[in-house]
Amino acid sequence: MTARRFHVEGIVQGVGFRPFVYRTAAELGLSGWVANVDGQVEGEVAGAAPAIEEFAARLRAGAPALARVRHVSLTRVTGRPADSAGFEVRQSAPRAAGALVREVPPDAAICDACLRELRDPADRRHRYPFINCTDCGPRATIIEDLPYDRVRTTMRRFPLCPACAAEYADPGDRRFHAEPIACPACGPRPAWDDLRGEEALRAAVRTIAAGGIVALKGLGGYQLVCDATDARAVAELRRRKRRPSKPLAVMVADVPTAACLAHIGAAELRALTGPERPVVLLARRTWRGAPPLAAAVHPGLRRVGLFLPTTGLHHLLLDELARPLVVTSGNLGGAPLAIDDAEARRDLTGVADGFLTHDRPIRSRYDDSVVAFSGRTRITVRRARGLAPAPLPLPVCQPVAGVGAQLKHTFTLAADGRAHLGPHTGDLADLATHEAFLASYERLKHLTGIEPRVLAHDLHPGYLSTQWAEAQQLPRIAVQHHHAHVAACAAEHQVRGPFVGVAYDGLGLGDDGTLWGGEILVADLTGYRRAGRFARAPLPGGEAAVRHPSRTALGHLLGTERLGGPGPDRGLLRCFTDRLDPAEAATVGAMITRDVNCPRASSAGRLFDAAASLLGIADEVSYEGEAAVLLEAAAGQEHAEPLAWRVVRVGGLWVYDSAPTLTDLLRRRRDGEPVGHLAAAFHLTVALVTADLVARVVADGAPRTVCLGGGCFVNRRLLVHVRRRLRAQGLKVVVGGQVPVGDGGISYGQAAVAAARLTGRE
Incomplete structure (x- = not known):
């Protein structure tokens, strides 16, 4: 007989890993034990050497879907191996001083097996909103400490009933050591004022169906829910939440409903249906069999954020209402997501018409994730x-x-x-x-x-x-x-050595004390040098210019740094200023002329704002990036010739002179070219400028790997154009995937x- 001690690192707690180890050992005829130790899994196995080798291979390659195995090690057992006729799951060891870094498992959406039980009238968990197993349910939001056991979660206040206790202890059951295990007899219960269980759920359904707004206690915090097809309900939610135009996420019951509302590619489908259940930004389609969404859900945009239900409670609501639902963060504009019941009542009473809550505490605040795709990226x-x-x-x-x-x-x-x-x-x-x-x-x-x-x-x-x-x-x-x-x-992307960095965003402080945002850097992880940038332009009023793209546009037209080109064309300028408030235009013009409260920025994001305003798309915004989002939407699927542009050498840097671009934009608009064509032309121009800047920097000796970063690359059209043109130069181009590309x-x-x-x- 051979005995080995095994140690598994990674996300291996809260994902059904110990039950998986138990079943694997039993199938291979091995004896021993397994336990959670700090944030990892340890144990011993004894048996035939080939069986132990197979055991180790399965630990590495056959782990549960939610697990992320980073390392498996086996060592010889010194002394007498564990004396056991079979295999056991032991109590977790207490946290050790100086232990390894622990990994916290994220929450996982309800799995298919639990969903079938939720809808099965013969199942004892039929219509139980908090159904879960080792493959799904709350994790990070309920964990109070590690090692991960029920007593160290917010579920410790719910003693198991005999039926749940039997499942929890049965190695053949998929709820074997499922720490959040619960049922109607012993687990959390939904509540609506004095109502509990099904009566609480029916009260929420009646409120939403009547056009009301419900504050729902989700996995990681409160959510505000209303009928996404009811224009009045959506408008009222926006008014109460003080969110005038930022798009709202929509939850749909299933993939067929999502496919009626948006175009879904293979990568997008995997994200929609995966255990993470993020909001996925999708190209919307014209109504095709599903109730059309209210226009105010995503005003003026060509993409809509859709996601599938994450919990049994969401599924029950959608089953009853049979329509898409707006499901957005339970907070007021700018405030953190509410997670405490009293806090939610205090902050959301003026927003919600009722509260569908429950008695399982949320330990950590987690809003909904949001992802988008450019092809498979x-x-x-x-x-x-x-x-x-x-x-x-x-x-x-x-x-x-x-x-x-x-x-x-x-x-x-x-x-x-x-x-x-x-x-x-x-x-x-x-x-x-x-x-x-x-x-x-x-x-x-x-x-x-x-x-x-x-x-x-x-x-x-x-x-x-x-x-x-x-x-x-x-x-x-x-x-x-x-x-x-x-x-x-x-x-x-584990880029080794230096690279060219293209950083396009709104604003960030540069090392020279000025505001940056349209930058070409030659960098590695330890440092960088600035090799290129966008021309600097004033932001009249500072933050006021960010909220009012018309100010930014005037700053670009009147105050962009002069790089050898002609000054502003007064005739074209009037094409823009004639539609502005005369007093406002005069005040802003005077600020620019006198350089009063006009910080200068080399910002790609602010240039997008200026272009959006010049085209009459957005003169005022209510959230960061709104003008650029609307500009991208205006471009649609249009194709157009690029605008004028030039790159010049200034003090050792390659600088994009944006003045010809905006002048040409105004001229072509005056001559009657459609706004959509010009929005598309602007995106193409910025991509061509980027390719030119990078080509010049590479010709100067920079590396041929390009890393893209900054919130501007959430713009799918810009990203596609930039990557295509950089790759055409034979460059390797990468952009953040797991890490947010913006701030x-x-x-x-x-x-x-x-x-x-x-x-x-x-």
Whole structure:
């Protein structure tokens, strides 16, 4: 007889791994035991040597669907092997001092087996909203500590009934050691005021069917739900939530319904139906058999965010209502997602007509994840429920934390070769969102066991994340915003050596004290040099220009840095200013002329804003990136000739002179060219400019690998054009997939830069 000790690292707790080990050992006739130890799985097996070899192979290759096995090691057992006639699942060992970094399993949407039981009148869990098994259900949102056992989750307050206890202890049952196991007799119950169970569900259904808004307690926080086909309900939700135009996510019952509303490719289908269940941005189609969505769900856009139900409660609502539902974050504009029942009642009473809640506490805040696709390439817009905090590889010699940016905030904890991206927080605009960040940060530190020794932060002194980092008694590494963007892409794709980074976003502080946003960098993970940029233009009123693209457009027309081309064409300028408020136009013009409160920025995002305003698409916006989103939508499937543009050499940098582009845009619009053609022409022009800038930098000796980063690359049209033209030059082009391409990926890039610099010092 041979005996071996085994150790498995990765996401192996909360995913049915111990039951899988038990069944595998039993099938192979091996004796021994298995247990959760800290964040990993350990045990012993004894039996014939070939059987143990097969056991190890299955651990590596045949793990449960939700598991992510990173490493399996087997060592000889010293002394007498475990004396057991069979195989047992032991109680988890307590947390050890100085233990390895632990990995927290993300939540998983309801599986097909549980869904069948939910709808089976003969099953004892028929219509039970909190049905789950080892393959699905809450994980990260209910875990209080690791190792992962029921007593260390918010389910500890629900003692198992005899039937559930029998399933939990039965190795042949798929709920064997399913920690959130529950049923109507012993588990959480839905509630609506004084109503419970089915009566609570019926009250929510009646409210939504009547055009009302329901605050629903989901997996990672409260959600606001209404009928997505009811224009009045959607308009009222927007009014109460103070969200005038930002698109709303829509939950549909199944794939056929989704296919009636949008075009779904193979990669998009896999994302829609996977256990993560993110919101997937899809090209909408004209109504085809399903109730049409209210226009205000995604006003003026050609893409719609669809996702499938994540819980049994969602399925029951959709089954009863038989229509698509708006399911959006349970918060007011800018506030963090509500997770506490009292907090939700306080904040959402003026928004919701009723509360469909339950008595299972949410331990950690996780909003819905959002992804998009360009062909088979996935772009992560928001990394949250179902995706976070699953780790990504990142070489690091000591524990570090990237504390993120200001908008679309996340943080990253990195140690032991892994980076754990915390869930999306939102915009760090006030005390509430800042406190939500700190609570999430402390929570994930506790669960993973990572205690950072170094903090990496943005250069901008006004960011709340920067200010917090500066107040800590830890060494700090400042990382330039756009370097962090392209470093995040490079680190995710394990790009070795230097690369060309293309960083296009709204605004970030450059190392020269000016605002950047349209940057070509030659970089590696330790540093960079700026090799190209967009022309600088004033932002009249600073933040006011971000909210009013018409101001940005005037800044570009009147104040773009002069790079040898002609000055502004006054006749064309009047084509734009004549439709603006005269007093506003005069005030903004005077600000630009006198250079009063007009910070200058080399920003791609702001150039998109200017183009959108010049075409009459958006003069005022209510959320970051709205003008660019509408400009992309206006382009549709149009094809057009590019606009004028030029690249010049300025002080050792290649600079895109955008003045000819905007002048040509105005001229062609005056001459009657359709807005859609010109929106398409603008996208093509920016792509051609990018290819030219990169070609010049490569000709100067830069590497032939290009990493794309920044929120502008959420724009699918721009991404497709840029990649196509760069690849035509024989360049290798990569863009973030698992890491958010926008500011949600900044913290991962900061951690990557800090890790590389610290390694270089050793």
